Amino acid sequence: MPLELIGITVLWTFLYGYVIIASIDFGAGFFSYYSMLTKKEHIVSQIIDRYLSPVWEVTNVFLVFFFVGLVGFFPDTAYYYGTALLIPGGIALLLLSIRGSFYAFANYGARKSRIYMFLYGITGLFIPASLSTVLTISEGGFIEKVGENVVFHADRLLMSPYSWSVVFLALVSILYISASFLTFYADKANDIQARDLLRRYALFWSGPTILASLLVFWGISKHNPEHFRSMLDIAWMFVASLICFFVAIYLIWKKKRLGLAFTFVMLQFAFAFYGYGFGHLPYLLYPYITIQSALTNSTMGWALVIAFIAGLCLLIPSLYLLLRLFLFNAKYVQGRK
Amino acid sequence: MDSVMWSRLLTAETLGFHIIWATIGVGVPIFISLAEGWGIYKKDPHYILMAKRWTRGFVITVAVGVVTGTCIGLMLSLLWPQFMKLVGNIISLPLFLETFAFFFEAIFLGIYLYTWDRFKNPIYHWLTSIPIIIGSTLSAVFITTVNAFMNTPQGFKLDKITGKISDIDPIAAMLNPSTPSQVAHVVSSAYLTSGFLLAGIAAYHILKGRKHDYYKKALRLTMISGFVLAILTIIAGDLSGKFLAKHQPAKLAAAEWHFETQTHAPLIIGGTLDEKTLEVKNAIVIPNVLSILAHNTPSGKVIGLKDIPRDEWPPLYIHYLFDIMVLIGVYLLIVSGLFLFCLIRKKRNEWNKWLLRSIVLGAPLAFIAIEAGWIYAEVGRQPWIINKIMRVDQAATTATQVDSMFYLFTALYIALTLIASMVLIRLFRNKGPEAELEKIASHSSGGMKNAT
Numbered sequence: 009m010p011l012e013l014i015g016i017t018v019l020w021t022f023l024y025g026y027v028i029i030a031s032i033d034f035g036a037g038f039f040s041y042y043s044m045l046t047k048k049e050h051i052v053s054q055i056i057d058r059y060l061s062p063v064w065e066v067t068n069v070f071l072v073f074f075f076v077g078l079v080g081f082f083p084d085t086a087y088y089y090g091t092a093l094l095i096p097g098g099i100a101l102l103l104l105s106i107r108g109s110f111y112a113f114a115n116y117g118a119r120k121s122r123i124y125m126f127l128y129g130i131t132g133l134f135i136p137a138s139l140s141t142v143l144t145i146s147e148g149g150f151i152e153k154v155g156e157n158v159v160f161h162a163d164r165l166l167m168s169p170y171s172w173s174v175v176f177l178a179l180v181s182i183l184y185i186s187a188s189f190l191t192f193y194a195d196k197a198n199d200i201q202a203r204d205l206l207r208r209y210a211l212f213w214s215g216p217t218i219l220a221s222l223l224v225f226w227g228i229s230k231h232n233p234e235h236f237r238s239m240l241d242i243a244w245m246f247v248a249s250l251i252c253f254f255v256a257i258y259l260i261w262k263k264k265r266l267g268l269a270f271t272f273v274m275l276q277f278a279f280a281f282y283g284y285g286f287g288h289l290p291y292l293l294y295p296y297i298t299i300q301s302a303l304t305n306s307t308m309g310w311a312l313v314i315a316f317i318a319g320l321c322l323l324i325p326s327l328y329l330l331l332r333l334f335l336f337n338a339k340y341v342q343g344r345k
Numbered sequence: 346m347d348s349v350m351w352s353r354l355l356t357a358e359t360l361g362f363h364i365i366w367a368t369i370g371v372g373v374p375i376f377i378s379l380a381e382g383w384g385i386y387k388k389d390p391h392y393i394l395m396a397k398r399w400t401r402g403f404v405i406t407v408a409v410g411v412v413t414g415t416c417i418g419l420m421l422s423l424l425w426p427q428f429m430k431l432v433g434n435i436i437s438l439p440l441f442l443e444t445f446a447f448f449f450e451a452i453f454l455g456i457y458l459y460t461w462d463r464f465k466n467p468i469y470h471w472l473t474s475i476p477i478i479i480g481s482t483l484s485a486v487f488i489t490t491v492n493a494f495m496n497t498p499q500g501f502k503l504d505k506i507t508g509k510i511s512d513i514d515p516i517a518a519m520l521n522p523s524t525p526s527q528v529a530h531v532v533s534s535a536y537l538t539s540g541f542l543l544a545g546i547a548a549y550h551i552l553k554g555r556k557h558d559y560y561k562k563a564l565r566l567t568m569i570s571g572f573v574l575a576i577l578t579i580i581a582g583d584l585s586g587k588f589l590a591k592h593q594p595a596k597l598a599a600a601e602w603h604f605e606t607q608t609h610a611p612l613i614i615g616g617t618l619d620e621k622t623l624e625v626k627n628a629i630v631i632p633n634v635l636s637i638l639a640h641n642t643p644s645g646k647v648i649g650l651k652d653i654p655r656d657e658w659p660p661l662y663i664h665y666l667f668d669i670m671v672l673i674g675v676y677l678l679i680v681s682g683l684f685l686f687c688l689i690r691k692k693r694n695e696w697n698k699w700l701l702r703s704i705v706l707g708a709p710l711a712f713i714a715i716e717a718g719w720i721y722a723e724v725g726r727q728p729w730i731i732n733k734i735m736r737v738d739q740a741a742t743t744a745t746q747v748d749s750m751f752y753l754f755t756a757l758y759i760a761l762t763l764i765a766s767m768v769l770i771r772l773f774r775n776k777g778p779e780a781e782l783e784k785i786a787s788h789s790s791g792g793m794k795n796a797t
């Protein structure tokens with residue numbers, strides 16, 4: 009495989025990892041706050057805490073990995089996106105900082121305060137909204153090179169229906185992914201009450217997720233026909249995604265094999281995410297940067313790949329240990345340890 | 346002010362803030378692990394509790410370290426896009442490796458926090474502290490190699506006319522001449538500072554009249570290691586000085602107000618400078634010492650600023666920063682040395698009020714030394730962002746509105762400081778170790794459910 013493809017595949021995979029585990033986290037924040045408002049917190053908050061507490065820092069590293077890796081493999085992206093995205097990037101950072109620290113304050117600190125919970129819940133919706141606009145921007149039309157300067161047209165972004173459909177998709181997917189994971193987790197914990205509540209959330213958000221995906225398809229076809237056409241070339245991926253969706257919903261509906269159901273949710277997003285990404289190639293930013301034009305020199309590129317493989321050899325056993333201790337350990341999940 | 350200035354301010358502010366928490370993040374795990382290991386070895390529940398209580402505070406500071414670190418990571422691209430575009434080609438390897446170190450640390454921190462009584466043999470729990478130390482120390486090592494690269498860039502060829510780079514060697518870029526001394530100094534000073542932080546807390550409680558053995562044990566543990574670390578830090582600082590003499594003479598000369606290239610150069614401490622006549626007044630002048638610092642011999646020749654083009658002089662106020670750092674280093678060595686002396690000579694009283702007060706003072710001073718050291722190292726490189734390759738003003742973003750970002754992040758850092766302090770106070774106030782030890786003694790099974 010050529011270097012640029014290896015690079016983008018690695019990065020895209022980490023972004024996918026971030027999308028899944030951060031969605032669980034973001035959605036959980038929202039559900040915690042929502043259940044606090046509706047006085048149902050005794051039902052879900054324990055489930056949420058037991059899963060999230062040990063992993064929040066790991067979630068953050070996925071994101072760091074993505075943007076550090078992006079600049080490493082494709083240094084030109086730093087120049088274009090960096091110059092253009094000062095304000096939106098700054099705001100996303102601010103939200104991430106509030107969320108990360110307040111999570112720790114609330115969970116490891118002395119007590120849970122309503123304000124922390126509110127900030128934790130609400131940032132969980134704004135962060136994905138602001139991060140997802142980066143994907144919108146990559147479709148082109150929002151960043152322009154004028155002479156020596158890189159200009160970002162924030163007004164166009166705000167007025168674009170496509171951009172809003174992406175934000176909408178990000179929000180509902182988060183709630184859907186999160187609820188289906190937590191349903192599974194509550195089931196493992198034998199907490200029937202929590203499972204049933206979370207299952208209802210999962211089913212509730214599944215409809216809007218599909219609706220939003222269709223909107224985004226339509227939006228891409230209008231905004232960037234070239235990208236849309238290359239997505240049509242691999243239409244089978246999106247069909248596969250839809251099938252996975254139906255399987256997942258069926259299982260959740262029947263309350264059967266919830267772990268498998270969540271696996272299908274992950275597959276559903278994997279097919280759509282890689283399908284979208286594959287169609288996007290070779291562009292990193294329409295029409296300025298492609299993976300070939302932005303690629304770092306090959307010495308550095310291969311050094312990064314080797315570092316990556318070495319890193320994985322360290323990470324995979326550690327992640328396995330983490331999951332074994334906290335996700336697949338029935339006693340821990342049920343709160344007996 | 347223009348974008349360049351605002352970018353500098355925002356970067357300086359973010360790094361200056363991050364470094365406080367990062368230092369704790371690098372250093373405290375060592376002490377947690379030491380305490381737990383020693384406690385298991387000696388079967389002494391005091392030390393185990395010490396490790397638990399330190400961990401509880403540590404997770405709060407780590408959280409701030411992580412979020413501010415994420416800020417810098419992204420800000421480097423937002424504020425210095427030209428810089429990242431260039432260095433992305435040469436020095437992204439350690440940045441990339443650093444994320445693996447973070448991963449490693451984050452995973453095991455999660456495990457460490459929530460498995461206090463999950464293992465039958467406590468050694469297994471202690472073992473999970475080792476990857477935390479490795480991860481956090483390696484993240485300091487990797488990021489410091491990036492900073493070292495900015496001091497002594499190598500591992501590539503730059504065509505000055507086209508601005509194209511070629512012949513890239515990522516390993517050589519990482520292992521540049523500045524790396525050994527700087528890494529040694531950064532890591533040892535982070536350990537030292539964390540040791541003094543924990544020692545200061547223990548000493549403070551003893552001064553407040555707490556008599557429990559717990560505090561004395563904590564103080565002994567941290568002060569004995571503190572003494573060793575103070576020596577190592579000074580040795581590493583001395584190596585840094587020798588490195589500067591060879592590779593960044595402008596930085597050393599500016600820090601020493603050393604203008605004429607000469608042998609038998611004197612060390613200047615404090616004083617005032619007339620920037621026009623370059624005359625130094627009111628300073629303590631120690632003959633020959635600068636030459637010794639730079640070359641180990643009084644006859645070593647130290648390059649003076651007059652041999653460096655005027656527009657490449659760093660700001661001369663860094664002299665004071667250097668002095669502050671060195672004085673604090675000597676102070677920390679003396680305080681921990683005195684404590685050790687009293688401890689060994691049983692006739693002396695190591696719980697002397699003045700000694701304890703000096704230890705308490707040592708904690709904030711150590712952090713001041715860290716800040717002074719970093720500002721010295723960074724400002725001393727001015728006007729270069731990458732020494733002799735790229736100037737700061739060529740690297741900054743062309744975007745406007747950096748000023749509003751600056752205000753926004755200032756507010757964030759103030760809020761984080763206030764809230765983190767409040768949370769820490771609430772976590773520990775009226776919850777002394779005495780009560781917890783009693784609880785452990787009464788159900789002799791020992792241990793608490795988890796870190797919270």
Ligand code: HDD
Nearest residue numbers: 527530531534582583585586670671674714715718719722
């Ligand atoms: C507790 C902290 C602390 C203490 C006590 C000292 N230092 Fe330091 N020093 C640092 C913390 C620090 C630092 C924060 O770690 C710096 C900033 C940048 C760097 O590489 O390390 C640093 C930088 C730094 C540099 C510049 C390195 C460069 O620019 O590459 C020199 C020459 C020294 N130090 C020398 C000393 C000496 C001779 C000390 C003797 C007492 C000393 N430091 C004590």
Ligand code: HEM
Nearest residue numbers: 353356357360361364425488491492719720723724727737
């Ligand atoms: C690797 C990328 C880095 C970049 C691009 C960078 C860039 C800069 C720049 C441009 C400044 C402003 C200088 C001035 O105002 O005179 C600065 C200041 C500073 N940097 Fe660095 N630096 C880097 C690494 C580090 C590291 C690893 C640290 C350690 C934490 C650090 C600590 C500081 C501090 C404390 C200041 C404040 C100096 C002042 O007050 O002006 N820097 N940095």
Ligand code: HEM
Nearest residue numbers: 068069367370371407410411414415417418447481485488
């Ligand atoms: C240019 C300078 C720097 C950058 C870009 C940077 C970047 C980061 C990032 C992205 C994180 C968050 C990692 C996570 O998500 O877990 C972080 C945390 C951390 N940084 Fe920095 N950092 C810089 C300077 C430093 C320095 C100079 C040190 C050490 C002396 C340091 C030590 C740490 C440590 C130990 C953590 C882990 C958090 C903790 O345990 O407290 N960093 N840094």
